[in-house]
Amino acid sequence: MSTGDLHKPLLDSLSTAIILVDGELRLRHMNPAAEALLAVSCERTLGEPLTQFFFESSETPGQLKSAAEQANHYTKRHAEWQLLTGGQITVDYTVTPFGEASGLVIEIQPIDRLLRISREEMLTSSQETTRNLVRGMAHEIKNPLGGIRGAAQLLARELPGSDLQEYTGVIIDEADRLRNLVDRMLGPNQLPQRQWLNIHEVLERVATIIKAESSGSVTLTRDYDPSIPDLNADKEQLIQALLNIARNAMQALLESGTEAPDIRLVTRIQRRYTIGRHHHPLVCRIDIVDNGPGIPQDILKNIFYPMISGRADGTGLGLTISQHLIHQHQGLIECDSEPGQTRFSLYLPMEAQHAEV
Structure with missing residues (x-):
């Protein structure tokens, strides 16, 4: 039995993702934490090249082989890994020579959440x-x-x-x-007047207004999760926050002349979600997605600040007000944009009594 085989039970008990490869970068072992991170099975991929699991850059295989040949170790911070199974993760990882066959131990720490x-x-x-x-x-x-x-x-x-x-x-x-x-x-200076409400009733109200304002020229696509419990929130404030975002999307679509303009309204439940440093067992996520030209990258990071707008006649106040209204509900709005798709994601914590739903 090799030294690596002796250490496998110990590696499998760790919560840190660990990968063992030989000098040719072929997989020798991957503990359960690494399997979960890379969404692959060690049993099925044993002996496969490491490059079958992720891509960082064309220089990565050479760096790993050099570390194996020269018995050097190194650490990389904030590395962007494109998983070949789909998706992207940001990790810190350390490469350490191991064993008698010029093998390597790759210790991986995902840092996307941090x-x-x-x-x-x-x-x-x-x-x-x-x-x-x-x-x-x-x-x-x-x-x-x-x-x-x-x-x-x-x-x-x-x-x-x-x-x-x-x-x-x-x-x-x-x-x-x-x-x-x-x-x-x-923005509004009054505290939320909370009541139990169905988030989809709020979204339907927003959809009705957008349909009327666009004279039906913008398609509204619904992708709702009907199992979402009622929220304890201020209905009018949520309508205003969502309407500001949806109206911006509508105006961007119409002003850019986007072909087949579409706004998607999506609802999902996310469990064990962290907003800032507050952990919430259950969060309602609302996505407003349009297929317009996207937000210019030079203003994307500042889009929620007052007086920041990508439109010539925009006031730059709508998104600031929306973020403030969602903050009053202990939630958060995030934005991700590229040409052809802009996504605003609103996160609203659910009440504790819904945590086990």
Whole structure:
């Protein structure tokens, strides 16, 4: 029995993904954690080249062979592995020479979840900072606006003719417009008025509005999970949050002249899901997916900040408000976009009593 065979029971008991290969990079062993990570069976793939399981870059096989020949070890961080069974994962992995036959031990740590948690925390923190800045600016802007509006009203009463009152009217109207803009930047300031509701009733309301506004020129495709339990949430706030996203999708489709414009509304349940550092046993995921031109990459990372918009006449407030409304429900919105598909994913924690549903 080889040294590797002696260690297999120990490797199989580890939660860390471990792969053993020989000097020709042929699979000698893969523990259950690695099988689950790469979605392959060790028994069926024993003796196959490691390149049958994933692709990182054309240089990877050479680096592994060099490590085996020279008995060197190395570590790679944030490596993007394209699984040949489908999908992509981000991993840290360490390669260590092992055994008498120039074999290698590859220890793999998937970090997709850690990266997502870090990204969500940074997004939440940045948006909270932005919101506090907007609150401070709103206070500084609204106070002098009130004085300007009041002074214009007093001046209008003293003017002898209606000709000059037209100008004071402009001052009053513009002061009101700026005040309304500031109020929209702040978003709703009331706490959610929660009630038990069916998320699909909310989505159908949004679909009805989008169908009417697009005059039926945009196809709405439903892909619902009817087993999703009722949510304890504010119905009007959810409608507003979803409508802002769906309306942006509709406008992008119509303005770009996309052929066969389509918006897909998808609902799914996700179990044991983490939002920030809070673990939720059950989360409702809502996807709004369109087949439009996509969001420009230079603004994609900042799309939820105020005044950021990919449209010439956009205010850049709709997505900011949607994110705030979902945050009030302890949820999160994420966006992934490329030409031909833009996906907004909303995550809403379910109540604890639904955890075992």
